[in-house]
Amino acid sequence: MCAGASVREEERRLRALVGFYDSFLKLTLKGLRDVVGERGALSVLKFAAREYGARLAKGFQALSSMDAKEALEEMLKRAGTEPSVTEEGGVLVITLRKCPFRRPEEEPLLCAITEGLIEGFLSAFKKARIHKQKTLAEGADSCVFSVEVLG
Numbered sequence: 001m002c003a004g005a006s007v008r009e010e011e012r013r014l015r016a017l018v019g020f021y022d023s024f025l026k027l028t029l030k031g032l033r034d035v036v037g038e039r040g041a042l043s044v045l046k047f048a049a050r051e052y053g054a055r056l057a058k059g060f061q062a063l064s065s066m067d068a069k070e071a072l073e074e075m076l077k078r079a080g081t082e083p084s085v086t087e088e089g090g091v092l093v094i095t096l097r098k099c100p101f102r103r104p105e106e107e108p109l110l111c112a113i114t115e116g117l118i119e120g121f122l123s124a125f126k127k128a129r130i131h132k133q134k135t136l137a138e139g140a141d142s143c144v145f146s147v148e149v150l151g
Contacts, residue, residue: 018102019102022101022102022103025101025107025110026106026107026110029041029045029107029109029110030107032044032045033109041109042109042112045109045112045113045116046112046113046115046116046119047116048113048116049112049113049114049115049116049117049119049120050116050117050119050120050123051120052116052117052120053116053117053118053119053120053121053122053123053124054120054121054123054124056075056117056120056121057071057075057120057121057122057123057124057125058124060074060075061124061125067125068122068125068126068149069085069087069092071121071125072085072092072094072118072121072122073085075121076094076096076118079100080098080100081096081097081098081099081100081143082096082097082098083095083096083097084097090148090149091146091147091148091149092122092146092147092149093144093145093146093147094118094143094144094145094146094147095142095143095144096114096136096142096143096144096145097141097142099114099136099137099143100114101113104135104136104137105136105137105138105139107137108135108137108138110137111132111135111137111143114143114145115130115132115145118130118145118147119147122147122149126149126150127149127150128147128148128149128150129147129148129150130145130146130147131145131146131147131148132144132145133145133146
């Protein structure tokens, strides 16, 4: 087997795996919503995502000397979101041109995961409050979050 065929086969395998987990996550979110309701599901997802974001940030803090903005942008790049992180009057504006999930419009609760991840990540550096401005799931051309750094 030539190297090109091997790479294509691995790419197909990875795409299938991503598709499986994406579908599984959406089914899990539906079940969560059915059991604890919309508000309960939102709370659980944001809590878990904030915790995960904080853990990721600790890894960045241990392995590099990046500041919060640089580290956040790098983490979001690794997630495949094509991020832009700018500062406007002391507020970070985070624009994501791609969603880390497939077809986010099918499950708007996915946005809570992204929102919580960003908040948890930044809060590991300094207390932060995030505000969702618009999302791909809502039909926008990008996801935009604004973040107030509180301390």
